[in-house]
Amino acid sequence: MTESGVSPLPREARPYQGQRAGLVTRGVAAAIDGLVVGLALLIGYAAWAVLLFLVDPLNFSFPDVSLIFSMAAAFLVLVVYLTLAWWLSGRSYGCLVMGLRVVNYRGARLGLVSALARAVFCAIVPIGLVWVAVSRGNRSLQDMVLRTSVIYDWQPQGASKSAPPGA
Amino acid sequence: MRQRISPVDVVVGTTWRVVRAAARTAHTAGSVLEPVTQVLLHPPIVPMQLQPAGWLAAVARDGADQRASLREELARRLDVLVPVVLAEVLQRAHLTDLVLEYVDLDRVVGAVDLDAAAARLDVESVVGRVDLDAVARRIDVDAVAARIDLDKVVRRVDVDAIVDRVDAEAVVGKVDLDSIVSRVDLDAAARRLDIDSVLDRLDLTSVVLERVDLEVLVQAVLDRIDLIKLAEEVIDGVDLPEIIRESTGSMASDTVRGVRMQGIVADEAVGRAVDRLLLRRGRRATQAPADNQDDRPAESTFPTQRDRRG
Numbered sequence: 001m002t003e004s005g006v007s008p009l010p011r012e013a014r015p016y017q018g019q020r021a022g023l024v025t026r027g028v029a030a031a032i033d034g035l036v037v038g039l040a041l042l043i044g045y046a047a048w049a050v051l052l053f054l055v056d057p058l059n060f061s062f063p064d065v066s067l068i069f070s071m072a073a074a075f076l077v078l079v080v081y082l083t084l085a086w087w088l089s090g091r092s093y094g095c096l097v098m099g100l101r102v103v104n105y106r107g108a109r110l111g112l113v114s115a116l117a118r119a120v121f122c123a124i125v126p127i128g129l130v131w132v133a134v135s136r137g138n139r140s141l142q143d144m145v146l147r148t149s150v151i152y153d154w155q156p157q158g159a160s161k162s163a164p165p166g167a
Numbered sequence: 168m169r170q171r172i173s174p175v176d177v178v179v180g181t182t183w184r185v186v187r188a189a190a191r192t193a194h195t196a197g198s199v200l201e202p203v204t205q206v207l208l209h210p211p212i213v214p215m216q217l218q219p220a221g222w223l224a225a226v227a228r229d230g231a232d233q234r235a236s237l238r239e240e241l242a243r244r245l246d247v248l249v250p251v252v253l254a255e256v257l258q259r260a261h262l263t264d265l266v267l268e269y270v271d272l273d274r275v276v277g278a279v280d281l282d283a284a285a286a287r288l289d290v291e292s293v294v295g296r297v298d299l300d301a302v303a304r305r306i307d308v309d310a311v312a313a314r315i316d317l318d319k320v321v322r323r324v325d326v327d328a329i330v331d332r333v334d335a336e337a338v339v340g341k342v343d344l345d346s347i348v349s350r351v352d353l354d355a356a357a358r359r360l361d362i363d364s365v366l367d368r369l370d371l372t373s374v375v376l377e378r379v380d381l382e383v384l385v386q387a388v389l390d391r392i393d394l395i396k397l398a399e400e401v402i403d404g405v406d407l408p409e410i411i412r413e414s415t416g417s418m419a420s421d422t423v424r425g426v427r428m429q430g431i432v433a434d435e436a437v438g439r440a441v442d443r444l445l446l447r448r449g450r451r452a453t454q455a456p457a458d459n460q461d462d463r464p465a466e467s468t469f470p471t472q473r474d475r476r477g
Contacts, residue, residue: 010424010428011406013424013427013428013431016431018454018455019453019454019455020453020454020455021430021431021434022430022431022433022434022435022437022438023434023437023438024430024433024434024437025427025430025431025433025434028426028430097423097426098426098430099423099427103455103456103458105456106458107455107456107458108458133437133438133441134441134445136442136447136451136452137451137452138434138438138451138453149455149456151455152431154427
């Protein structure tokens with residue numbers, strides 16, 4: 001279908017494809033990603049608890065996790081999750097739901113280093129997303145520094161694309 | 168002012184007075200002397216044969232005879248002389264000019280009974296003596312034609328009667344139609360044709376069905392058409408993806424689509440609001456760079472409706 005030139009996209013969405021997304025869509029995607037990370041942490045915590053229970057059922061108690069450790073774990077999970085998602089498919093789950101894709105200054109998918117750098121930057125300064133509303137080009141702080149873009153791309157086949165050459 | 172005296176006038180006037188006086192005198196004398204003359208001519212005593220009147224009567228008869236013979240002689244001489252003189256005169260006098268100047272031709276013509284004259288004409292013999300070819304050669308046909316009111320003439324012609332009398336078959340048999348047709352400007356004639364009215368009278372459908380090899384025609388048409396491109400345009404026109412989505416789509420995909428569209432609308436609303444707060448004018452430049460390789464953004468791989476139409 002794609003090669004023949006017939007677009008499966010809804011007619012009203014076609015003009016927006018390839019445009020940089022605005023604050024609301026990206027905010028919703030980021031919130032979904034946050035939920036995903038939180039869910040992953042919960043699952044990890046539950047798995048850790050189950051493992052402890054299996055090891056020593058008599059002395060079992062829920063593990064006490066410090067705030068520092070929790071934040072470090074959350075940071076790590078978030079960075080890994082975003083890096084892998086942007087590197088392999090160009091989109092995280094939040095981006096998938098909202099029809100977004102992260103591309104570099106050439107419009108191509110991010111390399112591993114770029115994806116890692118952007119993930120770290122987003123994890124450290126999440127408030128940089130707000131700059132999208134102010135920027136005339138709908139760019140966040142991370143986008144401006146790393147010369148990336150988050151575009152509307154509702155095409156579902158994009159998620160099954162092969163990995164980019166040479167990260 | 169002294170009047171000039173002409174000698175000729177004097178002579179004429181004098182002669183006229185003498186003659187008149189003599190005539191009066193003679194008249195008076197005749198009136199007075201008539202009784203005397205009668206007596207002298209018819210003396211009472213003299214016998215009739217010897218009377219002077221008888222002698223005078225004989226002299227008068229001789230005089231009359233002489234006069235008659237003289238008149239005849241004069242007529243003979245005049246018959247000879249007049250034609251000669253007249254010919255000489257006419258040679259020197261321009262008779263046409265004289266006639267035109269002194270004769271009232273209109274009056275003369277008005278007095279002529281032309282009908283009677285025409286009735287006496289033998290037209291057949293006149294026509295037979297005319298060299299029509301020579302006459303025709305001397306006629307300026309163009310000038311004549313220019314002066315003819317053809318419309319008026321044609322209106323008076325009974326075309327039907329003429330056509331009835333024409334043997335069309337014989338006429339057509341004499342015409343070399345090939346040479347005529349070769350001289351006709353068919354292009355000009357075709358330009359004046361009302362093609363629509365001709366087509367209205369033709370049953371084109373039956374003509375095509377009978378005369379046209381439809382299979383060859385259809386094959387030729389198909390060879391010229393890019394069916395794939397045509398199918399794409401048709402699918403694009405009927406929005407096939409939309410139909411498929413409507414027929415097979417789930418509630419979830421519709422929800423996702425709605426959320427995404429609302430997100431786009433909200434993005435634009437936020438952008439406009441911020442631009443208004445910052446007193447910006449014009450639209451945002453949100454077009455991202457396009458990836459020309461396989462590894463793509465949407466713009467190059469998924470052309471929009473406008474792109475494909477453009």
